[in-house]
Structures are given as structure tokens and as C-alpha cells.
Amino acid sequence: MPILNGPITSDGAIIELVVCVSEPRRQALQNAGKPIPAPVVIRALIDSGATSTNMVASVIQPLGLSASGTVQVITPSTGLAPVTVDQYDVSILIVHPEMGKFFDTVPILECQTLSSDFHALLGRDLLNYCSFFYDGPGQFFSLAF
């Protein structure tokens, strides 16, 4: 089982993701004779307080995504009344030096801004496929998948 180890930064546990169009969308683009958008490499905060994975809109804009769903969302700024946001299907690779973890079709949400140091939150939808260890005294984390 591959294990990613990293330091706990001032933001928390940060990992690197490669994001591209979902595998079904890639096949549709190929069948239509259209170019496949280049993958986007982004830094993501591991966030167990997030139901699902989301990404800053401007960072994934080059993928030319079209919404394929909607979900309701509650955040500190929405209050208790949920808001409806678009969902997009992408593929995500958790980067690892030897063997990354690839999810070929993942629904993600867009958000406006996060941080200058990361542009995505890795939520529990994908964390559920991993084992996450947070060593506070040692100030490092391990993500096994």
C-alpha cells in the first residue's frame, strides 16, 4: 500500500493532485475528435471536515468542464440554509513518487477562493478510500491508499 508522508504546514496536511477530465468525458472528447485538455496539477488540503472534494474554479477552468449535476451545500457563510451548486465530473490522481491513487470519475464542486497555498480540499468522498494518520507532536501526516 503506497504511503504519502508529509509535514503539517501552517495550513495543515497538503498533498498534490493531478486533475483532468473524467475518463468518460475523455472518451467522448476523443470520439468527437476534440483535443483532450491538459491535466492540471494542484495542491490540496486534506479536509476531513469536507463532505466532498472541491476546487477553485479558476484553477480548473482550463479543463473546459460542463456541469453534470448539482448538490446542496452548507458552509459557514451560507448559514443553515443550503445553497445549490454545480457538480462537475473529473479524474483525480493523488500524486505519489511510485504509485499514485487514481480516481477516474469523481464529482467535484467549484469554489471561489481557498488559499494562496492550496486550491482544493480533498474531502471525505475520497478520504474514504485512504487511511489518514495525523501526528500532532511529530508534525507530520501519512496518507495510505
Place this chain on the structure above:
Amino acid sequence: MALEQELATFERELPRLLDRAGKFVLIKGEDVVSTWETYRDAIQEGYRLFLLEPFLVKKIQAHEVPHLFTRDIKPICRS
């Protein structure tokens, strides 16, 4: 706004879809196309049938459970 018609179809057809709660429905325009066990299967069928045209995949739930974020992510809202 994208998927307006599909979302209206979903709301209209939801009572009839509830016997398949937990599954994922594929909707195009005013038509409920099919239901699938997994999100991936529904998405794959959507692209197979409709290529790059818009389609909706949504989980069938009597009451939609919101996604919660403890971080203030400022989502991009449809409305």
C-alpha cells in the same frame, strides 16, 4: 442556466423515482433516461448517449442531504 430543464424534470419525476432511492438517475431534457447503481456508470452512459451535450446525473433521495464544509469555501452558487 445549464441543466435548468433537467433539474425541473428531476423535481417533477422524483416521486416516481423514489422506489430506486440511493441510485443515480440520468436525465436529458424532459426525459428520465435510466437509473444506475453508481455515479460513474450513470456518467459513462450520459457521455455515451449524449457525447458532449449537457445531461444531469443526480442521486435519488427523498430529501437531498447537503454537503457540509466546515471551511468557509464560498461556493459558486447557481442562484
